Amino acid sequence: MIPVANQEPQGPSLYLHVPFCRSKCPYCDFYSVVGNQAQLDGYVKLLLQQLAWLNRRQVFTAPLATVFFGGGTPSLLAPRQVAAILDRIRYTAGLSANAEISLEANPGTVDAASLQGYRDAGVNRLSFGVQSLQDDALQLLGRGHSAKEAVQVVTWARQVGFENVGCDLMFGLPNQGRKELLQDLDALLQLQPDHMSCYGLTVEAGTPFEQRRLRGALALPDEDEFPELYLTVHEQLTAAGFEHYEISNYALPDRRCRHNLAYWRRQPCFAVGAGAHSFIPAGYGTRREVPADLDRYRQRLMQGRDPAVTLETFDRQGAMAETLYLGLRCQEGVSDKDFFRQFGLGVAEAFPEAVRRCGQRLTLDAGRWRFDLQGWLLFDHFISFFL
């Protein structure tokens, strides 16, 4: 049996980016291209090449605790391609015995056989981009799958033996009020997911949704309805036994996403693929990026060069701010003792004015700083005091 991952990362992580999608969703501003099978085959070769490149530079010093195939649409990869990548990882970085291996999947791109193939390859956690279980909403979002198909793929995932299955939900959709959201939540809970990621729809600049909004053709809920919708998600999911462990993420006990926890805790993460970001904690930390440009990615690898560039090398102040920016997103918060150990100051000493301005929204309890739910609702506002 493939082991189900437990909570704590005990080794570095690896993120693999797959910047291909079957079509472009009208609200999405991520880097992704509509690719064909030949492009995907070529891309997998590049991923394998980058893994070999990293291995030759001896960056892998401990088996990986988590691997995450993100995108784009990683489920456009055939199981044999995922298996080839995971085999290369086993022979280069190595995988810890209980490694969490996640793959993001779009319901319209998988069937029972491909899900079985992913499981056989070693994937032990699936995250389905369900978004809604209302057909009119799915159509409007351009998701390319129906509610029935989404229900079907989650059922298949269980049938082929996945014990850790997550679903994404989007709220604040056009024509959606509390009643419609409750219907969506109810339908999603009937699928008995282990994990839910719940994001409010935002209209990004340069997307077709922005054009529609400018034309007055997108009936989005008012901004002041957002808190009610956010709190509705919180109430329903916590009542169903989910832990609200990050601003937008909920998990059943022992089902938090270990890969994302490692990211929020600033733990080491390697990155492979065009558009992937890595983090090296040495010193105050360095964040690197493989630029989101397929031609450049190919060229650099063909020339035997590092495809990644440094985005930011943190100084002490920047590292303190980022530790709070990431840590306060999580229910576990930030340990004052760990913060002191790392930076030589407690949080209230390092940011007295910011802590004061947060008032009751930010508390120190049992040695950990945490925002309450209202603090999370206005996270961007409160966290800006620290940045």
Ligand code: SF4
């Ligand atoms: S599937 Fe995801 S990454 Fe691809 S276009 Fe849609 S929202 Fe963007």
